[in-house]
Amino acid sequence: MSQINNPMEIFKLLNGSNCRDCNEQTCLAFAVAVFKEKKPIHACPHLEKEVIDKYGGAVEKPNTVDEYKSEAIEELKQKISSIDLSQAAKRLGAEFSKGKLNIKIFGKDFSVDSGGNLSSEAHINAYMVVPALNYILNGSGKTPRGDxxxxxxxxxxxxxxxxxxxxxxxxxxxxxxxxxxxxxxxxxxxxxxxxxxxxxxxxxxxxxxxxxxxxxxxxxxxxxxxxxxxxxxxxxxxxxxxxxxxxxxxxxxxxxxxxxxxxxxxx
Ligand code: SF4
The missing domain is CATH 3.30.310 (TATA-Binding Protein)
Structure with a gap:
């Protein structure tokens, strides 16, 4: 595994397109985020597998992915707190009661309160939280077509x-x-x-x-x-x-x- 000593070394691996697919404004901002261990290098979808394999662990701590998710979760919770959950429930064909939007995740009951906090009797996995909150914020409510x-x-x-x-x-x-x-x-x-x-x-x-x-x-x-x-x-x-x-x-x-x-x- 190759070691990385500064953000410019990461920047040189990127394609410089500033396409924002990694949710950073620029490739340089992404390079800095990776260097500061705030994002895993594979969050840029344009890197070759060989590059990820070579540099994937160079600046990451074992829990970097979890930290990345917690940061994203905090941002999404703030966005949820500024929307009308009852309207979101209508848009998604979900239920709204006692200030919470009730939603099925893998067929199990989950609730989201106005602070974006997810609760359930089932186990809550960090990998499910980001998609669930994004679904509530941005899902159009379109019925699946079946193809x-x-x-x-x-x-x-x-x-x-x-x-x-x-x-x-x-x-x-x-x-x-x-x-x-x-x-x-x-x-x-x-x-x-x-x-x-x-x-x-x-x-x-x-x-x-x-x-x-x-x-x-x-x-x-x-x-x-x-x-x-x-x-x-x-x-x-x-x-x-x-x-x-x-x-x-x-x-x-x-x-x-x-x-x-x-x-x-x-x-
Ligand atoms: S996804 Fe990759 S190429 Fe696009 S801005 Fe982010 S780092 Fe640059």
């Missing part, structure tokens, strides 16, 4: 697809290859539904990370010299209900959760 597209077909998907494969699909495939109960657990823990889809997979499971944001996980078992494969598909109305960064975060969280579950079960 499935790939991550690459979403707005902002092509530039992030390599990372999506690396951080979301591949880890889930590894779990599916070694931990045969993965899909049974998806049905039980995440309130998934097995469906027959036009995509000719051996197993297709639909999950609802958020009410109007379904995803479909498809797995093809290995056969006669062919490797297994796993892909995650999205409803074609997804872009209207969840931004690409939150979508990525949500799927990264799903993969991490299942890696943990599989490890606990000795896969």
């Amino acid at each position: 499935w597209i790939t991550f690459r077909e979403l707005n902002g998907g092509p530039s992030r697809y390599a990372h999506f494969q690396q951080r979301c699909e591949k880890p889930l495939k590894r779990v599916a290859d070694t931990y045969t109960d993965l899909f049974k657990d998806m049905l039980e823990i995440f309130d998934g539904k097995q469906i027959d889809s036009h995509i000719d997979a051996d197993i297709s499971i639909v999950l609802h990370p958020l009410p109007l944001f379904p995803i479909m996980v498809c797995y093809w078992q290995p056969e006669e010299g062919l490797e297994s494969s796993l892909h995650i598909y999205f409803d074609s109305a997804s872009d209207d209900n969840l931004d690409i960064e939150s979508n990525y975060t949500m799927n990264e969280g799903i993969a991490l959760m299942f890696e943990k579950i599989a490890l606990r079960h000795g896969a």
